[in-house]
Amino acid sequence: MSATTGRRAGRRAVTEPPLRVLVMSHMHPAVSKGGAEIAAYQMYGALRASPAVEATWFLAASGGRVAGRLGARLTQPFGPDEYVYSGAGFDHFVHANPDPEWPGELRRLLEDLRPGIVHLHHYANFGVETLLTIRNALPNARIVVTLHEYLAICNHFGQMVKRPGLALCDRATPRDCNRCFPERSEQDFFLRELYLKRFFRLVDRFISPSRFLAGRYAAWGLPPDRIEVIENGMPGAPGATATTPPPDGLTIGFFGQISRLKGIDVLFDAAALLDDARVTGLRIEVFGDHSGQPPEFRALFEARLRDAPKSVQLHGPYDNARVGSLMRSVDAVIVPSVWWENSPLVIQEAFLARRPVICSDIGGLAEKVRDGVDGFHFRAGSPRALAALLRDLARDPQRLRGMSAGIAIPPSLDETVAATLRLYRAPETVNPPRTVAATMQEANA
DSSP: OOOOOOOOTTOOOOSSOOEEEEEEESSOTTTOOOHHHHHHHHHHHHHHHOTTEEEEEEEEEOTTOSOOOTTOSEEOSSOTTEEEEOOSOOBTTTTBOOOTTHHHHHHHHHHHHOOSEEEESOOTTTOTTHHHHHHHHOTTSEEEEEOOTTTTTOTTTTOOBOTTTOOBOOOOOHHHHHHHOTTSOHHHHHHHHHHHHHHHTTOSEEEESSHHHHHHHHHHTOOGGGEEEOOOOBSSOOOOSOSOOOOSSEEEEEEEEOSTTTTHHHHHHHHHHHHHTTOOSEEEEEEEEOTTSOHHHHHHHHHHHHHSOTTEEEEEOOOGGGHHHHHTTSSEEEEOOSSOOSOOHHHHHHHHTTOOEEEESSHHHHHHSOBTTTEEEEOTTOHHHHHHHHHHHHHOTHHHHTTGGGOOOOOBHHHHHHHHHHHHHOGGGOOOOOOHHHHHHHHHO
């Protein structure tokens, strides 16, 4: 397998030695459009264009969506500097990879590429033991992990909401987790936490896209001085504001995945309350897809859609390349999530389109949206609170339309890459030379 370097001719001279970076993601955006994999791939592309980087590669797990080649764990279906790992099962409880071929395959790749930085945008599908494989193969390399969701903390898909009612959860203890998952003992959860933290000790620095997420992981036990808050940057320039204004009345847009956790039920319940109160001049347009949700939810959503007020209209899936123009066709973007979101891409997309955001008053949502400046907050999970806010805004749409000029511009991808490069080179991230024996001792401590 060729280890092409993608060197670029005509680079300007740099004062520090150029970097060699391997970016890893739990999925490839060619087959999965989640925020983590998109952010990872955008980072990979920006690093390739940076004069401070000599060579960059992208390694994604297939997640069962890319056909593997018989007898091979690594393939290159998307380009000479992009690799895809076809796994053989995954333990989602402890995020362990039982594939006996993976450590050897990864080690050979690492020894071939020789990156000085290995930046994981997820450990899912690879397994946390991958951190030990990297450290054994490249004792002097720097390992950086970008945190997404709360997967290490919470066994409920990393969402930190309780089963079965989706009530917000603000801590993870063996007893609390056992109440959500009675099929697992308190001892199981105690050992799960020890297992994950054992491998996290091998990480030089963690990146969190929000202060809220960083705080949750620090409270869980990661050293706060090893967590850096760097927002995911957005490619391109801010969207033009001189667009055709929406028609008379107020138009609110929902964008993204349609699911219970994204608060679609809260939105529909609020719309029903507004319809019962005979509130006029308000439209709710839903852009998104529910086809990947469990059958029970799909059936419930389709039934609710049939009974929804006329003010609600479903537009279905959309090409993400059109999201800016679609968002500029509405007065505001709504994010009614019922879980502690980290740093949802939809907020940055809305701000880039110069549209205010109406969101739940929790987690990364409340952190990213300044109430009364970039949009408005409402009490999470409360259809009545949302209906009251939308009723007031429908009576005075100019409250939203007048916000456009003051909306915070999200960081650019270039700004995020610059901050990440500084982190790569920061002295405290540099490991002293390690022997394999010392590495094993650290991981087993």
